[in-house]
Amino acid sequence: MSLNTFDPAAAGDRVVIRWFVGLGAGTQPDQIPLEEEAVRKFNESQDKIYLALELVENSQAYNILATRIASGDVPDIIGPVGVRGRNAFKGQLLDLSELIKKHNIDLSVYDTELVDFYNLEGQGQIGLPYAIYPSFIYFNKDLFDEADLPYPPQTYGEQYDGKEWNMDTLRELGMKLTVDENGNDATSPDFDPEKIVQFGFHPQWNNQARNVGTLFGAGSLVGPDGNAQIPEHWLAAWEWYHAGMFKDYFIPHDAYVNSDAFGNSNVFNSGKLAMAWTHLWYTCCLNDVENWDIAVMPSYNGKPTAKLHADTFSIMKASKHPEEAFEVLLYLLQSPELTQAYGAMPADKTRQDEFFANLDKRFAETNKSKVNWQVAIDSLNYVDDPNHEEDLPNFLKVQNELDAFANAMRTQPDFDVKAEAEKLKETLQKLFDEVN
Amino acid sequence: MAATLQSSPARQPARRRPSRLARRERNWGLVFLAPWIIGFCLFFAAPMLASLVFSFTNYNLLKPGETSFIGLENWRRMVNDPNVRQSLGVTIRFLLVSVPVAMAVPLGLALLVNSRYLLGKHIFRTLFYMPMMVPIVAGTMIWQGVLNTQSGWLNRILGALGLPGPDWINNPHLVIPTLTLIGIWGIGNTMVIMLAGLQNVPTELYDAALVDGAGPFYRFFKITLPLISPVIFYNLVLAMIGAFQYFLQPFVIWSSTNGAGPNNASLFYMVNLYREGWAYYQMGYASTLAWAMFFVALLVTVALFATAKRWVYYAGEK
Numbered sequence: 082m083s084l085n086t087f088d089p090a091a092a093g094d095r096v097v098i099r100w101f102v103g104l105g106a107g108t109q110p111d112q113i114p115l116e117e118e119a120v121r122k123f124n125e126s127q128d129k130i131y132l133a134l135e136l137v138e139n140s141q142a143y144n145i146l147a148t149r150i151a152s153g154d155v156p157d158i159i160g161p162v163g164v165r166g167r168n169a170f171k172g173q174l175l176d177l178s179e180l181i182k183k184h185n186i187d188l189s190v191y192d193t194e195l196v197d198f199y200n201l202e203g204q205g206q207i208g209l210p211y212a213i214y215p216s217f218i219y220f221n222k223d224l225f226d227e228a229d230l231p232y233p234p235q236t237y238g239e240q241y242d243g244k245e246w247n248m249d250t251l252r253e254l255g256m257k258l259t260v261d262e263n264g265n266d267a268t269s270p271d272f273d274p275e276k277i278v279q280f281g282f283h284p285q286w287n288n289q290a291r292n293v294g295t296l297f298g299a300g301s302l303v304g305p306d307g308n309a310q311i312p313e314h315w316l317a318a319w320e321w322y323h324a325g326m327f328k329d330y331f332i333p334h335d336a337y338v339n340s341d342a343f344g345n346s347n348v349f350n351s352g353k354l355a356m357a358w359t360h361l362w363y364t365c366c367l368n369d370v371e372n373w374d375i376a377v378m379p380s381y382n383g384k385p386t387a388k389l390h391a392d393t394f395s396i397m398k399a400s401k402h403p404e405e406a407f408e409v410l411l412y413l414l415q416s417p418e419l420t421q422a423y424g425a426m427p428a429d430k431t432r433q434d435e436f437f438a439n440l441d442k443r444f445a446e447t448n449k450s451k452v453n454w455q456v457a458i459d460s461l462n463y464v465d466d467p468n469h470e471e472d473l474p475n476f477l478k479v480q481n482e483l484d485a486f487a488n489a490m491r492t493q494p495d496f497d498v499k500a501e502a503e504k505l506k507e508t509l510q511k512l513f514d515e516v517n
Numbered sequence: 518m519a520a521t522l523q524s525s526p527a528r529q530p531a532r533r534r535p536s537r538l539a540r541r542e543r544n545w546g547l548v549f550l551a552p553w554i555i556g557f558c559l560f561f562a563a564p565m566l567a568s569l570v571f572s573f574t575n576y577n578l579l580k581p582g583e584t585s586f587i588g589l590e591n592w593r594r595m596v597n598d599p600n601v602r603q604s605l606g607v608t609i610r611f612l613l614v615s616v617p618v619a620m621a622v623p624l625g626l627a628l629l630v631n632s633r634y635l636l637g638k639h640i641f642r643t644l645f646y647m648p649m650m651v652p653i654v655a656g657t658m659i660w661q662g663v664l665n666t667q668s669g670w671l672n673r674i675l676g677a678l679g680l681p682g683p684d685w686i687n688n689p690h691l692v693i694p695t696l697t698l699i700g701i702w703g704i705g706n707t708m709v710i711m712l713a714g715l716q717n718v719p720t721e722l723y724d725a726a727l728v729d730g731a732g733p734f735y736r737f738f739k740i741t742l743p744l745i746s747p748v749i750f751y752n753l754v755l756a757m758i759g760a761f762q763y764f765l766q767p768f769v770i771w772s773s774t775n776g777a778g779p780n781n782a783s784l785f786y787m788v789n790l791y792r793e794g795w796a797y798y799q800m801g802y803a804s805t806l807a808w809a810m811f812f813v814a815l816l817v818t819v820a821l822f823a824t825a826k827r828w829v830y831y832a833g834e835k
Contacts, residue, residue: 140772144795151578151800173579335687339661340668477797485774485781492687492779 083141084113086120087133095131096405100413101156102134103142104166105392106212106423109365115422123412130405143169150399157406160394160413161212161423164470167201167395169477175396176205180407190429198391198468208393211414212425214360215460216287216387218376219367222450224279224355228258228266233356233376235453237385237463248297248321251356251379255281255331258355267330274330281331283338283348284322285357290487290505291469294318295388296358297381299465302473302509307517309509311502314381319490320498327494335491349373360390361457364424364440372449375456378463387460388469392425426457433458475512482508568804576801578794584801591805601806603781604789607693611785612760615697619756620749623704627711628741642712646705653703657769660699661686686770689782696766696783707752714748715741743830750829754821761814762787786810 087097100120102108107116113136120134135156137145143166149155150173159166159174167174181188186209188196195210218233225232233254234246244250256267258281265272267281284293294300294315304310325332333354337343344351349359350369357363358378367373378385394413396406413419420427420436421443427436437454444452473479486505489496535543547554572591576584595601629635630642648656663669664685672682685695718741726736742749764787768776775796776788790810794803 147578147795147798151581153581170579336666336684340665341662342668481775481777481792481796485777488771488774489779492684 083138084134084136086117087135091124092131092133095127095129096402097131097133098158098402098406098409099133099135099156100158100160100394100409101137101142101146102160103137103139104146104159104162104169105139106161106362106365106425108136108139108142111365112422115418119413119416119418119422122416122418123409130408132409146170150397153399155397155399157400157402158394158396158410158413160208161392161425162208162395163390163392164468164472165480167207168470168472171472171476172204173398174204174207175398175400175403176207177209177396177407178206180403181206181209184407184411186411190431192428192430195391195428199393208395209410209414210391210428211393212362212391212420212423213428213461214362214390214392214424214426215457215464216358216360216389217378217456217460219285219349219357219359219363219373220376221349221352221355221370222372222374223352224258228355230254230257232374233379235374235376235456237377237459239377245380245383246377247380247383251282252321252325252329252331255325255356256329257281259331272330277330277333277337278342279353280333280337280343280348280355282325282356282358283333283354285349285354285359285363286346287359288322288487288491290319290483290490291315292388293322293487293490295386295465295469297321298384298386299388299467299469301467301471302479303513307474307513309506309513311506316499316502318381319502323490323496323498326491334494335488338491361426362390362424364444365422368447371447374450374452375454377456378460385463386465387463389461389464390470391428392423473513475516478512478515479509482512568807571801571804572808574801576799576804578798578800587801591802592809594802595805595809600781600784600789601786604784604786607782607784608761608763608786611693611696611763612757614693615700616753616756616760618697619700619704619707620753622701623707623752624711624749626704626708627715630708631712631715642709645708648702649705653765654769656702657699657766660702661770664695687779689778689780692767692778692782696763699766707756710748710752711745714745718744744832746829747831750821750825754818757817757821758814761810761817764788764791 087099102116106112116134116136120132123130123132146156146159147170150170159170188209191210195213196206199208199210200206220233222232231242234241240246241250241254253268258279259267259272259277260279261273262276262278263271263273267274284296287293291302294312295318297314297318298312300312300315302309302311322332326334333343333348338346338348342351343353347366348354349357349363350367352370356376378387394410396403396410400406414429417439419425420432421439424440425436427433437457440454441451482505486501489501490498573586573588574584575587575590626645630638630645632638635641651659663671666672666682666684666686669682669685671685675682683691685691685698722740722744723736726740731739763785764776767778767783767785767788768791770776771778771783775792777784777792786806787810790803790806793799793806
């Protein structure tokens, strides 16, 4: 799928600003009409600038942008782009500091940490805070009701059924909510792990190595001395996750996740998953579950971690029209259509209430429950620092190794997590050494 | 004799200037060929030449301005690169398994649909050819569903027969058998060419062999196979080159690892090339890999042609 709205006749002699979408959110079918609407509104309001939307499927977007950079056909604006995207195109993004100063942009509407999140060493201010996506637990209330189990807590620090809301409790609860075709749950001796029809827990679209590690707390693969390391708690998280799939059976492994019966990777939306750990952006794709709400993250060693995704728009350094591109960028940051399209909680605090009110309106007809969005706001107090998508030496190759590791973990029952993690560390060290 | 040969140029008719009509025909021929020639130059020859130049540079897609000439450094790197060794190993293993299958199965099917005893030949020919109409990516995605251990019908059938269903996609040892199995789905083209070859075998040879009392195996090995050997040779060359260029299926199935699959078991040569060029953006090195593969494929093809004299029978030759 790709789309290019550029129309030379409509553009006339206006400056054309090309906006490249695909490196993060923005390519789902539901999102595209809203993006087109935002573009249409901008173009109608302008006689100097013409905005063209260039949309590319996420799996191809990185290659296409790289090829375009090589050929000198660089778009002006990219986004929404997350941390991974900005790492992949390190050195290609424009430092906005001068433009921010020139246009007197008020940065006080954002948390200082969020502004600094986009101020990168050696690259400058490559974006303004736009969308933040805290993570938390989505839960299917009907499945809890069916199992006669209380819902997970919606306040940090609250207990679950008289126990600390931690990873052990989550595992136990997940097993009770995992059911085979005979109706036995995963705690029953009669449970048949070959015929599971409902799962308890799944890190939905969130199961790469660093993501899963962060379930047990923030960490980094780079030690204080710059060498490769595997944080102890990440190793524990990986072992917990692997056992959850192949020993305790409350987490679906890849074959289940990719099956038609479980929604072809959109497992929570299939209605056969009790709890999904994912980000606020998942509201984009939640259409078929009729009764859901959100809960807080469980803790590990007494500390909950709700990892954060943050997206923004950036201007490419090679843009021939940075002034005009900045004007468009400011428009995109404020566009209500885009906020709605991306399920994007605005980093601008003054716009957050309106955002949640819109979400309530959107789900009023499809969801029986009124969602407790305070969970999302509270989760911002437990974000991962360092961020799980932080830059790494030799980023592209390291990411490839991490993907291979996570893929093996998700698919191989006899995967020796500890031994493989040790091998991974050695591989990462070699890759770090290549660039140090 | 030498004198005769030496005198022959004098006896040859003087080279005449082509007639006006011949020149006109040649020019018109060139005009009609021009779209192809221009297309070939623009989209094949020029990129090939560019990639040859890139192979001696450190060209990075994201930093085209920093490109510099590095001589044979990429070629040296390639020789010591463990991923190149792994990818060559995977490709050769796949070639050894899949090419014989890709030759034998279409030949078997062609014999079947050419048999006078088969009812509804045309239906079967159409059915066997039909998968060729499905785009490779779509077909591969369908296969992903078919091979899913939980919901795929292949394991369901095995389960119904009381057999354990293997993990076709995630078991590193099954990667090559799985891809070979998927490959069988797309043998329609080869089957049709084999069928055309079979239908060109003169029937009087079979009649004569029957009169001489030759059995079906004798007829197959002594008449059919030799007479269709040019067709087999043609398909063999294509299958070998196809195996060296194998990319799409592993790339689609194991997209989460850029096509490398479990334990790099599907890191085919072309998958590795893609990874270097488009995942790591090292286009100079990727160009080197591409040219190395070109030479390997060329060598294998030349070797095949050299062996052809021993086993390929051309009716027009002595």
